């Protein structure tokens with residue numbers, strides 16, 4: 001191919017968050033010279049940088065003070081003392097958190113390698129919060145039975161992302177900042193490259209590569225109230241799905257219990273990890289009713305449902321009764337300023353409440369996408385339920401589904417997953433290239449196909465507003481495919497998604513220019529939201545049970561006889577075609593049990 005607009009690299013990585021940056025850095029360090037990383041926003045604005053509370057690993061640096069109960073103070077573990085935590089404990093907590101839908105072989109890899117990834121960050125200069133003796137500090141997090149969240153105040157994602165971005169630059173990785181992925185090229189089950197647009201100029205390029213990796217992040221922006229960055233519109237999963245790649249377990253969306261009331265901006269789980277209370281309008285710590293042992297530190301699915309029940313039964317706060325309170329006052333000024341400075345600023349800025357003086361109104365917020373592109377533990381993308389690899393295509397981080405989180409992710413396991421499976425993908429990609437992978441031919445002119453698609457969008461004289469379509473979608477997804485679901489509501493959601501897809505055909509992009517056309521980008525992102533939302537709702541409608549974050553009021557029980565399996569969705573002519581894949585369970589060691597906290 002001699003087209004001057006075609007760009008070639010050995011490796012193209014889409015996404016500059018932790019998953020993509022780790023993979024790029026490791027592959028470069030392993031000797032792959034020619035790596036390009038695309039990010040539609042500045043790499044350091046990737047959502048990984050917004051993570052607050054911590055990254056899990058069983059370092060055993062701190063332990064609860066004896067006889068002070070599950071929420072008592074923590075102390076440094078003296079040298080030589082029995083380690084209070086282990087990878088086995090981390091593994092059990094993660095499996096239980098996942099409601100037994102997590103693949104146990106993948107979970108085992110993650111929890112065993114977790115301490116090593118923390119030490120690798122440390123050796124690269126990452127500024128963790130420390131104990132008095134210099135070891136890395138740790139705090140409690142929901143669903144974890146030992147304090148194993150390693151953190152840097154409440155700026156953990158920021159320090160991790162800066163560390164790894166610097167290292168990627170040092171190893172010569174080329175970043176395409178503000179380039180937007182438009183298409184993934186897969187023919188005959190072999191990945192051949194991508195098509196992307198340089199946002200500044202509007203120029204569209206075919207980018208060929210021997211290996212492509214997606215680290216494109218989550219899809220929380222399909223919901224009205226979300227903690228996710230504006231960029232988290234699920235482009236990667238939607239584009240992969242269009243290329244024939246399946247999506248797995250898309251119906252599992254995590255709602256975080258503490259988003260700022262009406263905004264959804266995150267108040268880190270570290271607020272509860274440090275001892276914060278949740279109260280209703282009567283000042284009652286309602287978690288007593290729902291999770292008497294773990295209280296506020298039960299896992300997120302359970303706490304969000306408890307809050308929503310309080311709200312639905314009329315015990316909410318705020319003008320519309322749609323909030324509850326997060327009360328941090330008893331932690332005291334000093335601890336709040338030392339451990340939670342960012343969330344304090346966010347509360348002051350967005351709801352006008354200083355957590356030092358008053359309880360903060362909060363509500364559940366769409367937070368994390370458990371589903372995504374199915375992969376093995378080396379980031380290799382999988383084409384079907386039988387496990388056939390898609391040659392040259394890799395994925396890691398929130399856009400992937402390994403699956404370590406199953407039906408519900410535990411807090412701090414995601415920064416871990418993105419870093420660790422990003423790193424593993426980096427090694428796998430380096431091996432693939434060094435073992436003689438070649439550039440594969442591309443048929444036709446994919447870039448021209450995308451130029452025509454964009455031209456059609458810009459020329460559409462339609463009467464519909466893209467923004468209205470996106471807002472209507474977010475509203476119906478929140479109302480009908482949110483924390484509590486049932487058949488009637490899910491059918492409404494599915495019908496709404498289809499109607500909105502049809503209306504989108506008649507939608508107008510107002511800005512017709514080519515330079516930095518953010519209006520065009522919003523149109524493209526809205527098309528992605530409509531595309532994967534159909535998969536999400538279809539999977540949720542089919543799954544007639546309640547498991548983890550998927551809670552069906554018409555099927556309130558977990559059903560291991562029929563539903564202990566992953567949903568796999570392929571794109572068909574009339575919508576998603578579902579099949580199912582068994583969960584990898586070690587029935588001797590970790591057989592399914594009832595999940596109680």
Ligand SMILES: Cc1cc2nc3c(=O)[nH]c(=O)nc-3n(C[C@H](O)[C@H](O)[C@H](O)COP(=O)(O)OP(=O)(O)OC[C@H]3O[C@@H](n4cnc5c(N)ncnc54)[C@H](O)[C@@H]3O)c2cc1C
Nearest residue numbers: 015016017018019040048053054181217397398412414415
């Ligand atoms: C507010 C908040 C706080 C969190 N706190 C924690 C925490 O304390 N602990 C924890 O474990 N987890 C936390 N999480 C979750 C965790 O941060 C994410 O799951 C993780 O960082 C995802 O990393 P990633 O590399 O997969 O994706 P991201 O960091 O989201 O990066 C996605 C990348 O893909 C690029 N991209 C996407 N679409 C395109 C496109 N079309 N073209 C080009 N590039 C594209 C983006 O530009 C970006 O670079 C938090 C999440 C949020 C929202």
